[in-house]
Amino acid sequence: MSDTLKIGLPKGSLQDSTIKLFAKSGWKINLHHRNYFPDVNDEELNISMCRAQEMAKYVEDGILDAGMTGKDWILENNSDVVEVSNLVYSKVSNRPARWILAVAGDSPYMKPEDLAGKKVATELLGVTKRYFEEKGIDVEVFYSWGATEAKVVEGLCDAIVEVTETGTTIKAHGLRIIDEVMQTNTILLANKEAWENPWKRKKIENINLLLQGALKAEKMVGLKMNMPKNALEKAMNMLPSLNSPTVSDLSDVNWVSVEIMVEEIAVRELIPQLMDLGVEGIIEYPLNKVI
Incomplete structure (x- = not known):
């Protein structure tokens, strides 16, 4: 087989x-x-599992045609790659993560400028150095090999730059956030030469299309229901939908079947309102992809 991504x-x-x-x-x-x-069930794909920190370098060097890693690690490595698209997802939530600057809860430091002449530990070394340089703050930034939150508590540094989604772990370690260094989310990226190859580019674009469809579907569900025809106009003003709802006639001329796609969070308010209109047989079902 000649074509493999x-x-x-x-x-x-x-x-x-x-x-x-x-x-x-x-x-x-x-x-x-x-x-x-x-x-993988696709003979056109050759998959490698890699550390997110190293992914952009492998893609830039052509070891990989494409890959998925955080925006943070692309910037950290100054990688010269094609950012095909954002894929906003994570292990616990469908939202970006944040790299934050944090200090001990009882420390006197209230803003980044207060850290002048102090020590800052982080895994995101390059980005953190540029962050302080752009602010004109002279600090000593050193690499943290893990357990970064504990380094402030142990007195090994005065502040840390660490990634978080909710801030819960930061607070649990008795730390206080004083600034946000950057937001990051997962990026689908491509090697520049691979992106210029028509077959590889089309394959990457097709993968992105379906991944984006799956991500969109994570927040949505389908609803199918039987509705009295005389309630249809009022329901149309009520129903949120990606496009116009699908309405089909039933054997009973006084009823119609209605099918829509809505955000899952809206269902808890929507179903009681539909019941008040006399709607029956409401079925909620998950979606794999919305494209």
Whole structure:
């Protein structure tokens, strides 16, 4: 087979959610114990599992044609790649994460400028150095190999730059956020030469199309119901929908079947309102993709 796309998927915290997202998009990935090269039900794909921190470098160097990693690691490595699209998802939520500047809860530091001459620990070394340089603040930034939150508590540094989604872990360690360094989310990226190859570009674009459809579907559900025809006009003004609802006649001329796609969070308010209109047989079902 002449045409194969080499794509890297992130190991670590995003691994399970990425494999689940690909499954919803149509690609079944089977991991093997202690093996970085899983099987996939697509002969045109060659998948490698890589650390998110190294992904952009592998894509830039052409070891991989495409990959998924955080915007933070693209900037950290100053990688010269094509950012195909944002894929806003994570292990616990469908939203970006934040790299924040935090200090001990009882420290006197209230703003970044207060850290002049102090020590800052982080895994995101390059981005953090540029952040302080742009603000004109002279600090000592050093690399943290893990357990970064504990370094402030242990007195090894005066502040940290660490990634968080909700801030819960930061607060649990008795730390206080004094600034946001950057927001980050997962990016689908491509090697520049691969992007210029028509076959590879089309393959990457098709993968992106289906991934985006699966992500959109995560927040939506389908609703199907039987509705009295005389309630249809009022219901049309009430029903949120991606497009106009699908309305079909039933054997009983006084009733119609209505089908819509709505955001899942809206259903808890919508169903009681529909019941008040005399709607019956409401069925809610999950969606795999919305394109």
